[in-house]
Amino acid sequence: MSLTDKAITRIRELIQSGELLPGAKLPPEQQLAADLGLSRNLMREAVKALVVSRVLEIRRGDGTYVTSLEPHLLLDGLGTAVEMLRGETLLQLTEVRRLFEPVATGLAATRIGAAQLAEVRRHLDAMRAARDDAELLTEHDAAFHRAVLAATGNETLVSLLEGISSSTLRARVWRGLVDEDASGLTLTEHETIYAALADRDAALAEAAALVHVSSTERWLRDHLGAD
Numbered sequence: 001m002s003l004t005d006k007a008i009t010r011i012r013e014l015i016q017s018g019e020l021l022p023g024a025k026l027p028p029e030q031q032l033a034a035d036l037g038l039s040r041n042l043m044r045e046a047v048k049a050l051v052v053s054r055v056l057e058i059r060r061g062d063g064t065y066v067t068s069l070e071p072h073l074l075l076d077g078l079g080t081a082v083e084m085l086r087g088e089t090l091l092q093l094t095e096v097r098r099l100f101e102p103v104a105t106g107l108a109a110t111r112i113g114a115a116q117l118a119e120v121r122r123h124l125d126a127m128r129a130a131r132d133d134a135e136l137l138t139e140h141d142a143a144f145h146r147a148v149l150a151a152t153g154n155e156t157l158v159s160l161l162e163g164i165s166s167s168t169l170r171a172r173v174w175r176g177l178v179d180e181d182a183s184g185l186t187l188t189e190h191e192t193i194y195a196a197l198a199d200r201d202a203a204l205a206e207a208a209a210l211v212h213v214s215s216t217e218r219w220l221r222d223h224l225g226a227d
Helices: 003-016 029-036 040-052 076-082 087-111 114-129 134-150 155-178 182-198 202-226
Strands: 056-059 063-066
Touching: 003 029, 003 040, 029 040, 040 056, 076 155, 087 134, 087 155, 087 182, 087 202, 114 134, 114 182, 134 155, 134 182, 155 182, 155 202, 182 202
Parallel strands: none
Antiparallel strands: 056 063
């Protein structure tokens, strides 16, 4: 572990122990460095790294603060990281999505409210209207799933799956561009998911989502294999 990594660990320990709570202001750089037995340069590098990872934020003219530490902040970089995945590792990512998203969709069916269901329906209708426009269809496809996940009320789950789905988004665009039958199949699968949500049928919603994610995974596996 580098000296900078050790400095990062020391600051994280302060946060994890509760000595620095979400929203708390850090002591001045010189004081914090002295308290932790670190040089100011090391402290400065550690703070920079924790700002990048959204653990800390610098307010110009005010000081450095612990962020809210909410999942959407801390997991925000996940999507950027997984965008770098290629080939077999992209397939591994779709496997992860297959493990999580169907269960999340089933959970959404038990919790979804009328306004949330209407939002899901709005994107489904937009998908129907955009069936001949692969890029627009994909955009509403992603929004459809975001609306479903939001209905779970589980922000951590939403942030995790949003990060994963941002990487598979390219695969859906690719599918729409090269497979003429993809839009019809995609619409049918989403209509089945929506119907299960409308009926508040958790088992059917989970099964429908599993079919949909598995279909995308199978298509991607076949095409990557062919390449």
